[in-house]
Amino acid sequence: MIRVVLPPHLRTLARLTGELQLDVPGPVTRATILDALEARYPMLRGTIRDHVTAQRRPFLRFFACERDLTHEPADAPLPEAVVSGAEPFLVIGAIAGG
Amino acid sequence: MSGVRVLVGTRKGAFVLTADGKRTRWDVSGPQFAGWEVYHMKGSPADPNRLYASQSSGWFGQVIQRSCDGGKTWEAPGGGITTAPGGMPAGESNKFVYDTTAGTGKPLTTHQWYDGTQHPWEFKRVWHLEPSLADPDTVYAGVEDAALFRSTDGAKTWQELAGLRGHGTGPQWQPGAGGMCLHTILVDPTNPRRIYVAISAAGAFRSDDAGQTWKPINRGLHSQFLPYPTAEIGHCVHRLALHRSRPGLLFMQKHWDVMRSDDAGDSWREVSGNLPTDFGFVIDVHAHEPETVYVLPIKSDAEHFVPEGKLRVYRSKRGGTEWEALTKGLPQRDCYVNVLRDAMAVDALDPCGVYFGTTGGQVYASADAGDSWAPIVRDLPAVLSVEVQTLA
Numbered sequence: 001m002i003r004v005v006l007p008p009h010l011r012t013l014a015r016l017t018g019e020l021q022l023d024v025p026g027p028v029t030r031a032t033i034l035d036a037l038e039a040r041y042p043m044l045r046g047t048i049r050d051h052v053t054a055q056r057r058p059f060l061r062f063f064a065c066e067r068d069l070t071h072e073p074a075d076a077p078l079p080e081a082v083v084s085g086a087e088p089f090l091v092i093g094a095i096a097g098g
Numbered sequence: 099m100s101g102v103r104v105l106v107g108t109r110k111g112a113f114v115l116t117a118d119g120k121r122t123r124w125d126v127s128g129p130q131f132a133g134w135e136v137y138h139m140k141g142s143p144a145d146p147n148r149l150y151a152s153q154s155s156g157w158f159g160q161v162i163q164r165s166c167d168g169g170k171t172w173e174a175p176g177g178g179i180t181t182a183p184g185g186m187p188a189g190e191s192n193k194f195v196y197d198t199t200a201g202t203g204k205p206l207t208t209h210q211w212y213d214g215t216q217h218p219w220e221f222k223r224v225w226h227l228e229p230s231l232a233d234p235d236t237v238y239a240g241v242e243d244a245a246l247f248r249s250t251d252g253a254k255t256w257q258e259l260a261g262l263r264g265h266g267t268g269p270q271w272q273p274g275a276g277g278m279c280l281h282t283i284l285v286d287p288t289n290p291r292r293i294y295v296a297i298s299a300a301g302a303f304r305s306d307d308a309g310q311t312w313k314p315i316n317r318g319l320h321s322q323f324l325p326y327p328t329a330e331i332g333h334c335v336h337r338l339a340l341h342r343s344r345p346g347l348l349f350m351q352k353h354w355d356v357m358r359s360d361d362a363g364d365s366w367r368e369v370s371g372n373l374p375t376d377f378g379f380v381i382d383v384h385a386h387e388p389e390t391v392y393v394l395p396i397k398s399d400a401e402h403f404v405p406e407g408k409l410r411v412y413r414s415k416r417g418g419t420e421w422e423a424l425t426k427g428l429p430q431r432d433c434y435v436n437v438l439r440d441a442m443a444v445d446a447l448d449p450c451g452v453y454f455g456t457t458g459g460q461v462y463a464s465a466d467a468g469d470s471w472a473p474i475v476r477d478l479p480a481v482l483s484v485e486v487q488t489l490a
Binding site: 007093 | 132133134155156157158159160161174192193195
């Protein structure tokens, strides 16, 4: 199972507490994690990446294993520790304004 | 016993204020959608328990929320948790995709940017939700970048009424300081095929065929900031209002100027009269008197607060030109708030109730058509919108 940590507003929107676990079939990439996340929590569609272009929303970033994966290709394999569930995949909102 | 429910959208969530018909004791509930901007909430005239809310964020984009119990509980339509693949329909309540098909969209991909160059149309948020007068599942959405969408399945899915952007002047539209937003949607209560919208900074438009085709209705407007002040397109219309008994009579608060049309927008004339300033955002009409109009003058386009530190609503009982200041119960010194374009509403009780919310977080109510005012609540986040439902 893949562990995912969402920012607080998205946890509220999806009615989640704490981190969540996802069954991600096939290669584990940012794109497949987000595909599985949006399939299970459709209210999150459009909140992390654009509905049509699938581009990341500008104020969001992705981290895992203390690495910034924001600018890695969406279909790049994620670290083995994410695949094995040892480390979570983090969706982080930028600290800006508000 | 009759009552009212006031729906307040703020920079940091939504609030629901309720009272009985006397409108003196209020219950305040919220925040809903805490931490998100709620540009607008509105109830269905056909089913008062059906509410729609526009929840948005610079981080996470647009979410449409729906309540079927008068605001006690909310859901993102179609966005329920799926327990297994294929177990639930996809949640598309926040999906607003511009129509670029050849048949209806006339692929319109750019509009005018601030510097006069062409700029791609980019969806940002829903500014205004206008439920159908007859069907609780039908609702219109006015969005930024300016376009009109409609849902006929209770906000699960949205389709653009692309004839508005595609009618011909779309590439000339330009954003105002607040963005290029479609912020006003009025459906003629006597003829639901007639719809009015207003866009900053493009102007006012009318459809007579339920939103399929549109035309600009800006004759008589004069905007000094335009290179051609009487141009067909480019006016920064801030708000339109009509009265249910005389829907051909329209009032407009423009960037500067308060305007009136007696022919469904075909022509306009200025009725600013003796107002201390004719800049402002809100305008509304008394529930029972079609010639009684309310505005709230703001000092200027550079200074978005009330003039002289005094919060004053102005009322005309003659359809404009002659205005009286309504000040009883409102702060008359050291007040520097703004009242945004969707933040005034009237109820349908007798006497008519009038409500508005400020950027300072106060929501004021008058239960006597504006003669006197009292705050319902003083310390909310900045108020973006106020709507009121009159409950049986």
